[in-house]
Amino acid sequence: MTSLPTLILASQSPRRAELLKRLSLPFEVRPADIDEESLGHLEPAPMAEALAAKKAQTIWQPGQWVLAADTVVALDTEVLGKPRNPEENKAFLRRLSGRIHTVYTGFAIQQPEGHLHSEVVEAKVAFRDLQEWELEWYASSGEGLDKAGGYGAQGLGMVLIERIEGDFYTVMGLPVSRVWQRLYELGYFGQS
Numbered sequence: 001m002t003s004l005p006t007l008i009l010a011s012q013s014p015r016r017a018e019l020l021k022r023l024s025l026p027f028e029v030r031p032a033d034i035d036e037e038s039l040g041h042l043e044p045a046p047m048a049e050a051l052a053a054k055k056a057q058t059i060w061q062p063g064q065w066v067l068a069a070d071t072v073v074a075l076d077t078e079v080l081g082k083p084r085n086p087e088e089n090k091a092f093l094r095r096l097s098g099r100i101h102t103v104y105t106g107f108a109i110q111q112p113e114g115h116l117h118s119e120v121v122e123a124k125v126a127f128r129d130l131q132e133w134e135l136e137w138y139a140s141s142g143e144g145l146d147k148a149g150g151y152g153a154q155g156l157g158m159v160l161i162e163r164i165e166g167d168f169y170t171v172m173g174l175p176v177s178r179v180w181q182r183l184y185e186l187g188y189f190g191q192s
């Protein structure tokens, strides 16, 4: 393969950077500081897609390939954001315990000439019935504090999960297989 253009990753998420690294794609991180509240009125799926698109558009400059994403965790119709403290983290986990919730990860790719592609992918996650000591243990680890829904499926949070329906990487914050496919279709890897 000839050398690929540098992807600008419009995300501060270390997980998304790690996934691009694992794909051996050349990239630079340039987080987009957007007002997420302004799209808070949307339903979870369109919200994840619109936030990803907004992040890409904030960073894009002519000639660049930009990739952005946003992960929204929804329990029925309610969105669980990032818990503000261990107490709130515990409360989130108590609500997720023994139930199935949906993780929506929207992603956006903006091409060098400005065309913007965005879409959203979903996965269903079933939590085990969690014991009180497990809520305490997980919340005090601090792992869930910078994560939507208050847990990380790729970390200690793996023990909270009974099963996942859909792509694991959608839960982790970037549906890599779908992103890869779209990059190909949009011509990132060269003329197809």
Ligand SMILES: Cc1cn([C@H]2C[C@H](O)[C@@H](COP(=O)(O)OP(=O)(O)OP(=O)(O)O)O2)c(=O)[nH]c1=O
Pocket (backbone or CB within 6 Å): 010, 011, 012, 013, 014, 015, 031, 032, 055, 069, 070, 071, 072, 073, 103, 146, 147, 148, 149, 151, 152, 153, 154, 157, 171, 172, 173
């Ligand atoms: C549910 C879940 C979320 N997460 C993370 C992925 C995202 O980083 C984060 C959701 O917040 P996002 O707002 O999607 O992303 P971010 O704030 O980390 O970064 P940026 O806005 O700059 O793109 O939660 C996990 O790492 N594992 C999980 O299992």
